[in-house]
Amino acid sequence: MKHIAIGVLGAAAFGFAASAASASTLDDVKAKGFIQCGTNTGLAGFAAPDDKGEWKGIDVDFCRAVAAAVFGDGTKVKFTPLSAKERFTALQSGEVDILSRNTTWTINRDTALGLNFVGVTYYDGQGFMINAKKLPGVNSALQLSGAAVCVQSGTTTELNLADYFKANKMEYNPVVFEKLDEVNAAYDAGRCDVYTTDQSGLYGIRLTLSAPADHVVLPEIISKEPLGPAVRQGDDQWYHIVKWTYFALLQAEELGITQANVDEMKNSDNPEIKRVLGQEADTKIGTDLGVSNDWVVNIVKAVGNYGEMFERNVGSGSPLKIARGINALWTKGGLQYAPPIR
Amino acid sequence: MQEHDMSWVRTEMALAQAAPSSERGLGAWVRKNLIASTGDTILTIIGIVLVAMILPQIVNWAFINAQWTGPDRTVCATVAQGGIQPDGWTGACWAFVNAKFGQFMFGRYPLEERWRPILVAILFVALLVPLLIPRVPRKGLNAILLFFALPVVAFVLLLGGMFGLPYVETPLWGGLLVTLSLSFVGIAVSLPVGIVLALGRRSNMPIVKLLCVIFIETVRGIPLITVLFFASVMLPLFLPAGVSFDKFLRALIGVSLFAAAYMAEVVRGGLQAIPKGQYEGADSLGLSYWQKMGLVVMPQALKLVIPGIVNTFIGMFKDTSLVIVISMFDLLGIVKQNFSDASWATPQTARSGLVFAAFIFWLFCFGMSRYSMYTERRLDTGHKR
Numbered sequence: 145m146k147h148i149a150i151g152v153l154g155a156a157a158f159g160f161a162a163s164a165a166s167a168s169t170l171d172d173v174k175a176k177g178f179i180q181c182g183t184n185t186g187l188a189g190f191a192a193p194d195d196k197g198e199w200k201g202i203d204v205d206f207c208r209a210v211a212a213a214v215f216g217d218g219t220k221v222k223f224t225p226l227s228a229k230e231r232f233t234a235l236q237s238g239e240v241d242i243l244s245r246n247t248t249w250t251i252n253r254d255t256a257l258g259l260n261f262v263g264v265t266y267y268d269g270q271g272f273m274i275n276a277k278k279l280p281g282v283n284s285a286l287q288l289s290g291a292a293v294c295v296q297s298g299t300t301t302e303l304n305l306a307d308y309f310k311a312n313k314m315e316y317n318p319v320v321f322e323k324l325d326e327v328n329a330a331y332d333a334g335r336c337d338v339y340t341t342d343q344s345g346l347y348g349i350r351l352t353l354s355a356p357a358d359h360v361v362l363p364e365i366i367s368k369e370p371l372g373p374a375v376r377q378g379d380d381q382w383y384h385i386v387k388w389t390y391f392a393l394l395q396a397e398e399l400g401i402t403q404a405n406v407d408e409m410k411n412s413d414n415p416e417i418k419r420v421l422g423q424e425a426d427t428k429i430g431t432d433l434g435v436s437n438d439w440v441v442n443i444v445k446a447v448g449n450y451g452e453m454f455e456r457n458v459g460s461g462s463p464l465k466i467a468r469g470i471n472a473l474w475t476k477g478g479l480q481y482a483p484p485i486r
Numbered sequence: 487m488q489e490h491d492m493s494w495v496r497t498e499m500a501l502a503q504a505a506p507s508s509e510r511g512l513g514a515w516v517r518k519n520l521i522a523s524t525g526d527t528i529l530t531i532i533g534i535v536l537v538a539m540i541l542p543q544i545v546n547w548a549f550i551n552a553q554w555t556g557p558d559r560t561v562c563a564t565v566a567q568g569g570i571q572p573d574g575w576t577g578a579c580w581a582f583v584n585a586k587f588g589q590f591m592f593g594r595y596p597l598e599e600r601w602r603p604i605l606v607a608i609l610f611v612a613l614l615v616p617l618l619i620p621r622v623p624r625k626g627l628n629a630i631l632l633f634f635a636l637p638v639v640a641f642v643l644l645l646g647g648m649f650g651l652p653y654v655e656t657p658l659w660g661g662l663l664v665t666l667s668l669s670f671v672g673i674a675v676s677l678p679v680g681i682v683l684a685l686g687r688r689s690n691m692p693i694v695k696l697l698c699v700i701f702i703e704t705v706r707g708i709p710l711i712t713v714l715f716f717a718s719v720m721l722p723l724f725l726p727a728g729v730s731f732d733k734f735l736r737a738l739i740g741v742s743l744f745a746a747a748y749m750a751e752v753v754r755g756g757l758q759a760i761p762k763g764q765y766e767g768a769d770s771l772g773l774s775y776w777q778k779m780g781l782v783v784m785p786q787a788l789k790l791v792i793p794g795i796v797n798t799f800i801g802m803f804k805d806t807s808l809v810i811v812i813s814m815f816d817l818l819g820i821v822k823q824n825f826s827d828a829s830w831a832t833p834q835t836a837r838s839g840l841v842f843a844a845f846i847f848w849l850f851c852f853g854m855s856r857y858s859m860y861t862e863r864r865l866d867t868g869h870k871r
Contacts, residue, residue, distance in 0.1 A: 185813055186826035193824055195585045197594040200827075224657060225813045225823075233719050325836070332833070351559070351831035355566050463559065463568075463828040 169382035178220045181207035182240035185225040188348035189458035202457045203244040205447045213389045213439040218446025244373040259374040262387040267470045269365035271343035277358045285364035289314035294336035304367040347464045392440045394482035396449035403448035551577025563832045579834040583842045593660015606640045656734035660815040668806040675742040680749025705747035718812035737809045745802045752794035756787030796858035
């Protein structure tokens with residue numbers, strides 16, 4: 145998500161060598177019977193193995209949702225763990241059908257790399273965590289002037305940090321490390337007062353500190369890191385299926401359709417719910433998309449709605465306990481908004 | 487007058503007397519090894535102090551305070567960290583290793599199919615142990631079974647897709663299974679290929695020699711990590727869309743070729759240590775090239791380079807961890823991957839996992855090292871020093 149270095153440039157240079165797949169991705173996927181999904185090799189809350197070795201996380205659940213839409217079965221998906229350097233090549237070369245790997249949506253990736261981002265499944269951004277014992281009374285990043293800040297070198301995080309302090313005319317002492325493990329250890333040992341990285345990461349790191357209660361994640365977000373799934377350019381049908389799977393997850397939450405009540409909701413009198421769940425007579429919403437008309441029912445049965453997915457993997461139902469924040473629905477002051485399904 | 491013959495020949499050995507008490511027992515050993523001089527005494531004291539400072543903490547952490555079982559992170563976290571341990575507690579989180587043990591051994595190999603790698607492991611041990619013990623007869627048959635029959639059986643069992651066994655694709659493999667299968671294939675391929683390359687490099691035939699030199703020098707000149715990376719990032723772009731070349735196979739080929747190139751140079755070192763007279767002696771007996779090499783030169787050369795060969799094996803065993811750059815998860819890779827499981831994230835998790843991985847690696851490497859020393863001693867006829 146942040147190593148924008150050589151790997152990406154290399155992939156960009158050779159991106160054109162990968163021609164679009166001949167047949168449509170939907171036909172390919174149906175023929176092989178499963179979706180190949182590129183995920184992170186291990187990131188708490190997004191793609192991480194549980195005790196049985198099953199993948200858990202928002203990113204992998206999204207792929208399960210697409211599988212449910214296409215096959216009516218959320219288990220018809222295979223995961224390919226990809227490193228930051230491999231991820232774009234894997235999508236371009238057709239090794240994976242969806243890249244759902246906490247990847248930041250940027251114009252360069254949409255254009256030069258030949259990807260199509262379908263939406264933002266998680267609005268992330270760079271944040272700050274402070275040791276409240278060492279910095280009592282600090283409740284805003286604007287009070288951090290003169291602080292020692294732990295940061296990983298060679299990342300956009302480091303550049304954003306410099307920009308932010310310069311723009312606000314504040315001083316800081318960067319404490320720079322090559323590896324994330326080193327940054328964690330240094331911060332836990334008290335070599336710096338402030339830790340900065342993506343906010344979703346800060347919550348995971350806090351769990352590994354020796355005194356997590358002493359550490360506070362500050363509210364400021366100083367960069368935009370919209371993370372979302374991407375597909376190859378040049379296959380509009382597949383792009384639409386993946387994109388509308390995302391919107392269906394949001395729409396289900398907005399209408400109060402959950403994994404538990406989806407079967408009752410099918411009998412609802414609310415025309416909008418009936419339409420979304422494919423219960424209207426002569427509906428063609430699903431078939432026009434290239435899937436069955438009960439696709440939303442299948443999605444919600446497999447992974448729940450967006451809110452359930454969020455709470456289960458990163459929210460209150462997980463050890464990370466990340467607040468919905470800007471990832472709340474637009475009706476609740478967040479940014480998650482789906483165009484109407486009709 | 488009778489003359490007595492005073493000459494006397496002792497017909498039996500005098501009984502050996504016990505060494506003086508100052509040279510015997512614990513006291514003597516301590517005097518000789520620990521406090522022989524002032525310098526030794528000082529070093530001994532420093533050593534004892536260091537051990538006394540470090541050892542209790544290690545024992546405390548690894549055994550006394552350690553948590554052996556538990557459902558999730560709470561058993562390995564203090565109250566302040568959201569767990570159940572008293573504040574200030576530090577101890578190994580073996581519960582994490584316990585919960586993830588299956589994954590550390592087999593990766594994501596399906597639970598109901600795990601009897602297959604276990605069966606392969608049992609067969610492997612059953613064939614390897616008799617081969618390693620010199621007294622057990624039928625070495626030839628044993629070696630054929632281990633190096634030719636077992637790989638076929640293991641291939642069928644592990645991969646499946648035939649004889650009614652469900653197909654288990656290699657991306658699901660992981661953990662010790664990957665580490666061991668990569669190392670076994672690497673070792674089994676690299677020794678014969680390395681010997682052939684070494685002979686080729688010393689051959690009188692110019693083309694053979696040139697090819698061997700080019701291969702060895704090219705492979706030795708590129709880091710393994712580069713080849714693996716190239717194979718995973720660049721290769722897919724050159725292949726037609728949809729054609730994917732199994733990552734595990736890529737790693738197998740890469741690791742085997744690398745080990746072979748290194749092995750070739752180790753064997754060549756042994757060949758150069760054999761005096762010219764041995765070659766000429768074999769020639770004068772009218773032996774063919776292969777007889778000369780197989781009966782005279784190689785047995786001597788290989789014996790000389792046992793430490794180098796085992797060194798290469800151990801190096802390769804540990805190098806298998808590099809497959810993490812192509813997102814394959816060997817033992818170390820799968821241990822690190824499981825650090826991302828938020829339900830086990832504690833300050834102790836990473837330490838415990840890494841110590842466990844280190845211990846498993848050490849077990850195998852130490853075993854190889856001890857066996858090579860044993861073999862060296864056994865074959866060390868006529869060169870005792």
